[in-house]
Amino acid sequence: MERLTVGIFNDCFPPVIDGVANVAVNYAKSIQQNHGTAVVATPWYPKVKDDYPFHVIRYPSVHINKKLGYRAGYPFDPLAFNHLKKMNMDIIHVHCPFSSTVLARMIRRSLKIPVVFTYHTKYDIDIENQISSDRLRNASIRFILNNINACDEIWVVSKGAGKNLESLGCTREYLIMDNGTDFNKGKASEKEIIRLRKLYGLDEHTPVFLYVGRMMWYKGIRLILDGLKMVKALGYPFIMFFVGDGLHRKEIEEYAKKRGLTKECIFTGAIMDREQLRAYYSLARLFLFPSTFDTNGIVVNEAAACFCPSLLIAESCAAEKIVHDKTGILIEEDCAKLARAVIFACDHPSFIGRIGERAAEEIYLPWEDAVKKAYNRYQIIVENYQWGQKTNRKYPFRS
Numbered sequence: 070m071e072r073l074t075v076g077i078f079n080d081c082f083p084p085v086i087d088g089v090a091n092v093a094v095n096y097a098k099s100i101q102q103n104h105g106t107a108v109v110a111t112p113w114y115p116k117v118k119d120d121y122p123f124h125v126i127r128y129p130s131v132h133i134n135k136k137l138g139y140r141a142g143y144p145f146d147p148l149a150f151n152h153l154k155k156m157n158m159d160i161i162h163v164h165c166p167f168s169s170t171v172l173a174r175m176i177r178r179s180l181k182i183p184v185v186f187t188y189h190t191k192y193d194i195d196i197e198n199q200i201s202s203d204r205l206r207n208a209s210i211r212f213i214l215n216n217i218n219a220c221d222e223i224w225v226v227s228k229g230a231g232k233n234l235e236s237l238g239c240t241r242e243y244l245i246m247d248n249g250t251d252f253n254k255g256k257a258s259e260k261e262i263i264r265l266r267k268l269y270g271l272d273e274h275t276p277v278f279l280y281v282g283r284m285m286w287y288k289g290i291r292l293i294l295d296g297l298k299m300v301k302a303l304g305y306p307f308i309m310f311f312v313g314d315g316l317h318r319k320e321i322e323e324y325a326k327k328r329g330l331t332k333e334c335i336f337t338g339a340i341m342d343r344e345q346l347r348a349y350y351s352l353a354r355l356f357l358f359p360s361t362f363d364t365n366g367i368v369v370n371e372a373a374a375c376f377c378p379s380l381l382i383a384e385s386c387a388a389e390k391i392v393h394d395k396t397g398i399l400i401e402e403d404c405a406k407l408a409r410a411v412i413f414a415c416d417h418p419s420f421i422g423r424i425g426e427r428a429a430e431e432i433y434l435p436w437e438d439a440v441k442k443a444y445n446r447y448q449i450i451v452e453n454y455q456w457g458q459k460t461n462r463k464y465p466f467r468s
Contacts, residue, residue, distance in 0.1 A: 073106070074107075074108060074157055074159050075161075075162060075444075076153070076156070076163075077100075077110070078111070078165075079092075079110075080111070080139075080141075080167050080168055081139060082094065082112075083341075084117055086339050088248075089189045095251050095436040095440070098123070099436050102122070104441075105444070108123065108156045108158060109123060110169070111127060111128075112130035112143075113140070114127075114130070114140060128142055128172070141167070141168065144168040144172035150175065154179055154180060157180075158176070159182060160183050160184070161173045161176060161177065161185070162185050162187065163220065164186075165189075166186070166188075166192070166213040167212075170217070171216065183451060184220045185221060185222045185447070186217055186222070188217065188223065189364060192210075194287060214237060217234070222450055223239070224245070224246040225245055226364050226386075227247075227364050230364035231245065233364065246439070248367050249367075249438060251435075252374035255375070255376075256350075257344065257347045257351040257375070261348045265348045266352070276306075276308070276354045277310065277353045278297075278308070278354065278356075279349055280310070280312065280313070280357050281346070281349070281350075281356070281368045281372075282358070282363075283316075284315035284317055284318035284321055285316060286320070288360045289359035289361065289402075290311075292359045292403075293407065294330060294334075296406075298330060300412055303412065305415050309357075312338075312340055312346065314339040318336065322334075347374075350371060350372050351375045353372075356368070356369070356378065357407070357411075358380065358381055359381065359407060361382050361402065363386060366379075366387030374429065376426055376428070378396070378428050379397045379398070380397070380398040380410055381399055382399070382401070382402050383401060391432065394424065396424065396427050397424065398410050
C-alpha cells in the first residue's frame, strides 16, 4: 500500500476538548503510526504546545465566543499557507465546514490534490442556538453547504448524520465512516477504581451512573436530571457523575440543586487524562447519554470499551448500532422511561453487566480499525483524482 501524506484539517484541536477534536487527534496519530504521514492544520490558541509525533501547523485566529472557548481561524494567512504547501500532501481530510474547508480548498487549487469532508455535527442546531436572525441562519447554512459541496468526497459518521445533511439541502452522495475510540478494550485497574471510590467517599454497593460530554442542555441533560429526581423520590440511592464542561454547566448545576440532587450529582469538569476518564467509565454501572443531537457518540464507544453499557434514545444516531437489552438500553425520550431504566439497572446489576460485556464484544471499535478503513478509501480517492487530472474529467469528483 502506498504511503500517503494526509492533511487533517479541523477548526478545533487540543487544548479544545470535544468529540471532533478527539477525532482529528486520533486520525493523525493512527495515520502517522500505522500508514503514512499526518499533517494537522488548525487555528492557533494562546500558550498551546503541540507535542505530537506528527506536524501541527497553526494559523491565526480570534475569539468568537469566550464562553464557548472556541476561536475562529483566519485561513488566508500566507505563512501558514506556504508552510502547508511545502508538506507535499497527497490528500486533505477536513472535519469542519468553516475555515478548515476554506483553507483546504485553497491548498487543493494550488497542489491539485483531492479533499474529503466528514460531516460530524448537526450544524443547523448549533446555528439555531447561536444566531437569532433568520437571514444570518440561512446565509450560514448556504456557506456550509457551499463548502461541503466543493469537496471531492463526502463522508458521514452515521445514517442519521447523512439524513441531517440531506435536510440542509445537500444532494451529493456520501459514505458512512464510523468513528473509533483510543481506549483499549478493558476496564481500568482495580487500584484506580478504588482510588476513585476513596476520592468521592463511595461504597461498593451504591450504583454509579455517568454522563461524559459537553455541558449543554441539548445533550439531553435535563432529561437525566428529571428522571433521577423520580428515582430518588422512590428511595433508590445512587451517585451520578457529570464529566465535562460547557456553556450551560452553571445552569445545569443550579437545576440539579433545584431537583434536590445536590448530594447525588457530582460535576467533575473536563477530564483530559484518558486513563482517569477510563476509571469513571469502569466505575459506572450504566452510561446515560439521552442525546438526540449527537451524530455518532464517540462516548458510547468509549463506554463499551470499559464494559459499561449505554442508555440511549431509541432511533437516535448514537443508538443506531445498539440492540435493546443486548448491547445497550433504549428508551423513548421521556424522563419517566429513563427513571424506570435506571431503577432496573439498580435492581439488576448482573443483567446490566452482561449487556456491558456484549457491548464490548459487538460495538467496540478501536481507532486503528476505523482509520485503516478510511486510509484504504484515501488510496482510491487519490487514484481517481489523479485519473481525473490526467484525462481532464471532472467525474467522479468536482473540481
